[in-house]
Amino acid sequence: MSPRALRPQARPTARLAGRRPPRHGGQSRGGAVVPSPPAVLLKQAAPFRLASRESHPGRTIVNAGAVAIGTGDLVVMAGPCSIESRQQIRETARRVKAAGAHMLRGGAYKPRTSPYDFQGLGRKALGWLAEAGRESGLPVVTEVLSPEDVDLVAEHADLLQVGARNMQNYALLRRLATAPKPVLLKRGPSATIQEWLLAAEYLLSGGNHQVVLCERGIRTFETAMRNTLDLAGVALVKQLTHLPVIVDPSHGTGKRALVAPASRAAAAVGADGLLIEVHPCPRRALSDGEQSLNPGEFAELMQTLQPRA
Numbered sequence: 001m002s003p004r005a006l007r008p009q010a011r012p013t014a015r016l017a018g019r020r021p022p023r024h025g026g027q028s029r030g031g032a033v034v035p036s037p038p039a040v041l042l043k044q045a046a047p048f049r050l051a052s053r054e055s056h057p058g059r060t061i062v063n064a065g066a067v068a069i070g071t072g073d074l075v076v077m078a079g080p081c082s083i084e085s086r087q088q089i090r091e092t093a094r095r096v097k098a099a100g101a102h103m104l105r106g107g108a109y110k111p112r113t114s115p116y117d118f119q120g121l122g123r124k125a126l127g128w129l130a131e132a133g134r135e136s137g138l139p140v141v142t143e144v145l146s147p148e149d150v151d152l153v154a155e156h157a158d159l160l161q162v163g164a165r166n167m168q169n170y171a172l173l174r175r176l177a178t179a180p181k182p183v184l185l186k187r188g189p190s191a192t193i194q195e196w197l198l199a200a201e202y203l204l205s206g207g208n209h210q211v212v213l214c215e216r217g218i219r220t221f222e223t224a225m226r227n228t229l230d231l232a233g234v235a236l237v238k239q240l241t242h243l244p245v246i247v248d249p250s251h252g253t254g255k256r257a258l259v260a261p262a263s264r265a266a267a268a269v270g271a272d273g274l275l276i277e278v279h280p281c282p283r284r285a286l287s288d289g290e291q292s293l294n295p296g297e298f299a300e301l302m303q304t305l306q307p308r309a
C-alpha cells in the first residue's frame with residue numbers, strides 16, 4: 001500500500017477490524033472482515049460466481065503501478081476529465097500530487113454524448129499522460145473506448161478505465177480480460193448491481209482478476225443532479241463481492257459544490273477510493289468543468305479526508 005494512502009475519518013467499524021486475512025489463490029488478497037451478504041441475496045447462489053464473496057472470502061487487492069487498491073485505505077485518483085495539453089496535464093499532476101493524490105486520471109479517448117463535443121486528443125494525450133505520471137511519480141488511469149485501442153492504452157496506463165457507457169460492451173470486456181493491466185469498471189448509468197457484477201464476471205472469467213468497480217451515479221427520476229450517486233449500493237456491493245469498490249463523486253453529482261461532501265460520504269460507507277475531476281482552471285475546461293475542482297479546492301478536500309489527529 002502506498003504509504004500516503006488515506007484513512008478516512010469515518011471508517012465503518014467492520015473495516016477497522018481484522019485487516020489483511022491470509023492471501024488467497026495466487027491473487028494478492030487481504031482486507032477487512034466484512035459482514036456476510038444479506039440473507040435475501042443468498043437464497044440462490046450468486047450468478048456472478050467469481051466476483052462473489054462466497055467464491056473468495058478474502059479481499060482482492062488490485063495493484064495499479066505501485067498503488068494497492070482494496071487494502072482498507074482510501075486511494076484518491078485525481079485529474080482532468082480530458083487531457084487538453086501537455087502543460088495542462090503536467091501542471092495538474094504536480095498539483096494533485098502535492099495535495100496528496102495517489103494516482104493521476106485524465107481522458108485521452110472521450111465518450112461524449114454528442115458527436116459535436118470535444119472527443120479527446122487520443123494517442124498524443126496518452127503520451128502526455130504517461131509522461132506526467134512518470135514526472136510526478138503517480139500511476140495513471142485513463143479510459144479505453146474500443147478493443148482495438150487496448151494494447152496502446154495498456155502501454156501507457158497503469159489502470160484501464162471502462163466508462164459507464166461501455167459497461168456492457170462485451171467485445172471490449174472480453175479483450176480486457178486478456179490485457180496485462182488492471183481494469184476500472186464503471187457502473188452503467190442504468191445498470192442494476194447484478195448487471196454490473198456480471199460485467200465484472202466477463203473480466204474475471206476471461207482471466208483478468210485485477211478488477212476495481214466504480215460507482216459513478218445512476219439515472220433516476222431526479223434531475224437536480226447529473227446522476228444519483230448510489231452510496232447504499234456501494235455498501236451493498238462491498239458485501240457481495242471481494243473486489244475493491246471506488247466512487248466517482250464528480251460524475252455522480254455533476255456539481256462542484258457536492259464533490260467534497262459526496263467524497264466524505266463515500267469514504268464513510270467504505271469505498272476503497274475516489275476518482276475526482278480536477279482542472280487547473282475549471283471554467284476553461286473542454287469537458288465537465290462544472291463538476292471539476294480547481295487544485296486549491298482539491299487540496300482542501302484532501303485535508304478533510306486526512307486522519308483525525
Ligand code: PEP
Nearest residue numbers: 081163164165186216251
Ligand atoms: C470520465 O471519467 O470522464 C467519464 C466519461 O466517466 P463516465 O464513464 O462515468 O461517464
Ligand code: MN
Nearest residue numbers: 081277287288
Ligand atoms: Mn468527465
